[in-house]
Amino acid sequence: IKARPGGTGPLHLLIYCLLLVITLLVGLLVTVWLYQHRKPPYGHGDVSEDPGPPSASPLLALKPLQLLEVKARGRFGCVWKAQVLNEFVAVKIFPIQNKESWQNERDVFLTPGMRHENILRFLGAERRGQQRGTHLEAELWLITEFHEKGSLSDFLKGNAVSWTELCLITESMARGLAYLHEDVPRLKGHGHKPAIAHRDFKSKNIILRSDLTAVIADFGLAIGFEAGEPPGETHGQVGTRRYMAPEVLEGAINFQRDAFLRIDMYALGLVLWEVLTRCHAADGPVDEYLLPFEVVVGQHPTLEDLQEVVVHKKMRPTIKEVWLKHNGLAQFCETVEDCWDHDAEARLSAGCVEERIAQIRRHASIQGPPTLLVSSPVTMVTNNVRLLCDAADYHDNQPNLRRVSGLEERLLLVLFLDLLAAEERLD
Structure with a gap:
């Protein structure tokens, strides 16, 4: 049987199929090429x-x-x-x-x-x-x-603060951290806000508005905690070394929400201290601005430096004696020390810090400007006599006479100095 002229034999059919496949492949390659060359040339896919x-x-x-x-x-x-x-x-x-x-x-x-x-x-x-x-x-x-005053750190380098400004800056800073740490349920028009740990809290990451209220910035290391879910992949030893809590420096972190929030609270204590050092409410000159531990480890401490100072020696920035003689600053110092406690579970929450500072500020506004705590001569002598009596009782009940004798000598010296001060006031 002869094929009719113009009929489609097996060879022609194969050629047609090959041409179709080649056309589709060419079209696909052209499409891919055009897609790639229309992407913005950012240099990273x-x-x-x-x-x-x-x-x-x-x-x-x-x-x-x-x-x-x-x-x-x-x-x-x-x-x-x-x-x-x-x-x-x-x-x-x-x-x-x-x-x-x-x-x-x-x-x-x-x-x-x-x-x-x-x-x-x-x-x-x-x-x-x-x-x-x-x-x-x-x-x-x-x-x-944008806020022209810039970071809290830069502001403190060039400016001392009054008692009112100290309270304004630190209370607003604690309020912001308290809200960041708070787990806020789903509200009308808004989704659920989880508790968030900042993980790089420091004075450089606090921005001041023109009225000196603070706003928290820089959330590049922050981490959120959804209820019932683990924090996910994260590294414990992050942030700025100088502000790392003892447990972070040791590498002994409990990877739970509250542990991360307490790490922020340690850093908050250091920032509160920075503001405190530049307050001129107490008697005497205001110190030059220094970072926490700068006197001990300098401006560029190593991890080992801070481990030795913070973890092993359990050192903290100095609380000056003159601050403790000022009725407002004395309470503020107590709050600072409760923030940087070596025991993470003993640290205050941010909300508690906010409330404490608010109470100190309100009390000062009712009582008038904060004043120095000056004891009367009779009170000073009475207190030291009581200490001498306590030392004598200790002496009667302990065999270590040398130690007690030294204690009594020091207390007698304090009593003598108090009597001299009382005499000067009477003159």
């Missing part, structure tokens, strides 16, 4: 796959955003003062290798319920390509409100 958050402020849609000057540099990037139309904003710029920190801070800011008067206000997060010579370099931007 992972960034392009992350759609990023929507802008949290309509201000950011008003371009261009002009970078004006660098205000601070940190471990993960630098902070610029920038301008959008007539409004100043802060732009924290992360290099692409610190994408994880940018994502974490962005996600914390976008957590439901994170709007609070003492937490830095978030405006948006963006991916940008900046021209560097002949190539375009990827950057990650985090945009927040």
Whole structure:
């Protein structure tokens, strides 16, 4: 049987199939090529796959955003003062290798319920390509409100504070940390806000408004705790060494929510002390601004330095005697010491610190300006005689006479000095 002219034989059918397959492959390759070349040239594929958050402020849609000057540099990037139309904003710029920190801070800011008067206000997060010579370099931007006074650390370097300013700064700072630590249930129009540990709490990460109220910033290491869920993959020994709690320096952390919150409280105690050192409410000159433990370990301590000082020797920044003679500062010092207690479980909560400072401030406003605690000569002598009697009782009941004798000698010396002071006052 002969095939009809123009019929389709097996060879022609095979050729047609091959042509169809080749056409489809070429079309697929062209499509892939076009897709790849239409992607923004950020230099890192992972960034392009992350759609990023929507802008949290309509201000950011008003371009261009002009970078004006660098205000601070940190471990993960630098902070610029920038301008959008007539409004100043802060732009924290992360290099692409610190994408994880940018994502974490962005996600914390976008957590439901994170709007609070003492937490830095978030405006948006963006991916940008900046021209560097002949190539375009990827950057990650985090945009927040801008405050001209800058960080608490920088402010204290150039300014002493009054009693009122001490209370204002520290109470608002504790209020912000208390809210951050709080587990807020789902409210109308808002989702559930979990308790969040900051994990890098320090004076550099506290920003001051023009009225000296504080806002907490820099959530690159922060971690949230959902009820009944583990904290996830995290490293215990993070943050700034100088502000690390003893258990962090030892590497002996209990990876539970309360343990992380107590680590923040230790750091809060150190920051409260920093503000205290620059308060001129007490008699005498105000010391130059120093970081915690700077006198002992300098400005760039190693982990081993701080382990020796904080863990083994259990040292803390100095509480000056003159502060304890001031009725407001004495109570404030007690709060500071209760924050940096070596026993993590004995530390105060942020809410308790806020309430204590508020009570001290209210008491001072009722009683008038805080004054020095001056005992009368009779009271001083009576108190020291009582101590001598206690020492005598101890002497009668203990065989270690040498130790008791030394104690009695010191108390007699104190009594003698008190009598001299009383005589001077009577004159």
